[in-house]
Amino acid sequence: MDDKSNDVESDKVSEAPEAPEVPATLERIKHKIVVMSGKGGVGKSTVAANLALALGRKGYSVGLLDVDIHGPTIPEMLGVASETPIIENKKLVPVRVSENIKLISIAFMLPDKDSPVIWRGPMKSGVIRQFIGDVDWGELDYLVVDLPPGTGDESLSIAQMMPGSYALIVSTPQEIALLSVRKSINFAKMLKMQIVGIVENMSGFICPHCGEKTDLFKSGRVKSVAEEFKIPFLGSIPIDPEIVESGDRGTPFILRHRDSLSGKVFEEIVSTIEEFVAKG
Numbered sequence: 140m141d142d143k144s145n146d147v148e149s150d151k152v153s154e155a156p157e158a159p160e161v162p163a164t165l166e167r168i169k170h171k172i173v174v175m176s177g178k179g180g181v182g183k184s185t186v187a188a189n190l191a192l193a194l195g196r197k198g199y200s201v202g203l204l205d206v207d208i209h210g211p212t213i214p215e216m217l218g219v220a221s222e223t224p225i226i227e228n229k230k231l232v233p234v235r236v237s238e239n240i241k242l243i244s245i246a247f248m249l250p251d252k253d254s255p256v257i258w259r260g261p262m263k264s265g266v267i268r269q270f271i272g273d274v275d276w277g278e279l280d281y282l283v284v285d286l287p288p289g290t291g292d293e294s295l296s297i298a299q300m301m302p303g304s305y306a307l308i309v310s311t312p313q314e315i316a317l318l319s320v321r322k323s324i325n326f327a328k329m330l331k332m333q334i335v336g337i338v339e340n341m342s343g344f345i346c347p348h349c350g351e352k353t354d355l356f357k358s359g360r361v362k363s364v365a366e367e368f369k370i371p372f373l374g375s376i377p378i379d380p381e382i383v384e385s386g387d388r389g390t391p392f393i394l395r396h397r398d399s400l401s402g403k404v405f406e407e408i409v410s411t412i413e414e415f416v417a418k419g
């Protein structure tokens with residue numbers, strides 16, 4: 140294994156408090172998939188939102204949890220930013236995105252969208268702990284969790300509070316993103332999370348006119364890292380202007396462009412995940 144693995148924020152992991160009690164609200168969830176990356180802006184939230192929708196389209200009952208305290212984006216991406224979760228029996232009831240997809244975002248709890256959240260580590264962990272314990276998800280086949288970038292407090296709290304979660308790592312093909320992928324892999328391993336696989340996002344550009352693929356960065360490098368660590372490679376999603384457009388408009392990409400190349404990649408990702416979780 141690469142020596143750089145020692146760069147992981149191992150001090151944080153070793154200093155972490157004892158794993159807290161698992162909230163009862165998580166007991167009726169079959170599979171938890173935590174979408175993470177060492178680097179920002181690589182497409183975690185895009186992958187998390189579209190993965191949840193692709194799972195939902197297959198008939199699964201799906202929850203989507205956005206715990207990006209400093210930049211929650213999923214409600215905007217899914218066009219439900221103006222909704223508010225209601226409280227029933229002292230628990231938060233998630234917002235319904237569709238019949239079988241529910242969403243809870245830290246964005247719903249913040250008083251003002253335009254004010255930055257300035258919280259230190261222990262406060263963030265406390266908020267996440269309370270937040271997770273207070274959501275009534277009901278029965279779910281899958282819970283997809285969107286994390287902020289890196290291996291900081293939010294990631295650590297989630298990994299500790301959701302034992303048995305699978306990590307799904309997102310990377311772009313640039314060298315700098317690959318360095319942080321190794322950190323994410325080692326972070327997951329240290330926290331004993333099984334890694335369901337790695338997705339290469341923004342992998343080449345499909346010309347909207349001629350349909351030809353151009354590799355803007357060397358492609359295939361994420362796959363090599365997956366092979367090196369013996370982790371499933373889940374697929375490559377190209378740079379697709381429709382993904383930006385859909386995210387900005389709050390109209391989920393996967394629902395509008397099912398037959399596009401990226402739409403098919405999401406379907407393959409779902410199939411690989413189904414096989415992986417079936418093995419237990």
Ligand SMILES: Nc1ncnc2c1ncn2[C@@H]1O[C@H](COP(=O)(O)OP(=O)(O)OP(=O)(O)O)[C@@H](O)[C@H]1O
Nearest residue numbers: 179180181182183184185288377378379382383386
């Ligand atoms: N395959 C793609 N093609 C084109 N644009 C994309 C693709 N994937 C993501 N994007 C766009 O890139 C931007 C960043 O994506 P996203 O917010 O999903 O990244 P992130 O990793 O969640 O970022 P952060 O680290 O800030 O949470 C968004 O505008 C999104 O629409």
Ligand SMILES: [Mg+2]
Nearest residue numbers: 183184207212
């Ligand atoms: Mg994000």
